[in-house]
Amino acid sequence: MVLLVITGLCTYLLLPRLTEVFEAWNRLDEVDLRWLPVILGAQLASFACIWHMQKLALPGATWFSVITTHLAGNAFNRITPLGGVTGAALQAGMLADSGVPPASASSAMATQSILGSVALGALPLCTLPLLAVTGTNAPDELLAATWIGTAVFLMLAAIFVVLFWTRRPLAWLGTTIDKARSWAGKHPRSGLGDRLVAERDAIRAILGSRWPVAIADSIGRWIFEYVVLLVILVAIGASPNPVLVLFAMTIGALLNLIPLTPGGIGFVEVGLTGTLIAAGIDAKSALLATLAFRLVSFWMPLPFGLAAVYVFRHRHPRPREAGTSLS
Secondary structure, eight states, X not given: OHHHHHHHHHHHHHHHHHXXXXXXXXXXXXXXXXXXXXXXXXXXXXXXXXXXXXXXXXXXXXXXXXXXXXXXXXXXXXXXXXXXXXXXXXXXXXXXXXXXXXXXXXXXXXXXXXXXXHHHHHHHHHHHHHHHHHTOOOOHHHHHHHHHHHHHHHHHHHHHHXXXXXXXXXXXXXXXXXXXXXXXXXXXXXOHHHHHHHHHHHHHHHHGGXXXXXXXXXHHHHHHHHHHHHHHHHHTTOOOOHHHHHHHHHHHHHHHTOTTSGGGTTHHHHHHHHHHHHTTOOHHHHHHHHHHHHIIIIITHHHHHHHHHHHHHHHSOOHHHHHHHHO
């Protein structure tokens, strides 16, 4: 209830700016549709990077299960607060129904999430050499993204190293959760610490020498989202600076991680519009580009997620459903 109140309050406070973005709806005809295949192709490629990363971590899962469960989990995390957690939980549960061990599915989701966040935090650092090479002067508002991204990158990289290359902190985390669960629900302890370490070691063994490919997938996901935004700006007749647009996209993606509203709605629209204006895009074009970008990256995948649930459940009904049909 507290979370829902906070979500409602944040949405109310951001509503005026969010309304400005949606008021650009009647200007969508200004988007040059000849660029639409490139925009949709880049968004699909972004998803394909995630699917490939998950398939690397779950070699026993089928492509059908990976793709449909991701689409379902992705849609669910966009309509619920704390979406990153709820979406991952839904996907892990669906993967378990398809025959993937639940612990393996959860470990793979955690690996993909951490790697994706680390890659996102690293993007602003990658743009610094581009600024030097191109001689671009970045506004102070966008340079702030470098420091935000650096902080996120260092924090998540440290978490990744600790959880994936040491034993004691991960075992302590699992044991602490196990104790809290036992105390709160009077359940017997399940040895969660040792299980987490075992699943972590299994993920490391599965990826093996393919870590560079997994990292490339994590970076590629965000690069293709950047291409979506850049091509949208070109399609509406703006003259974007590619380096500054990368800064703007990074800030929008970082705001998407804020779990106070579903899918960062409101925060992303306000932040992305403001950073596009700081990147030299006029206000009207920034509002239209933000709306078009969110339609492609946020709203459009929702019906595909619903369809993915239907198709997945047709092939992998829940155990009770399967038992009922057999009886």
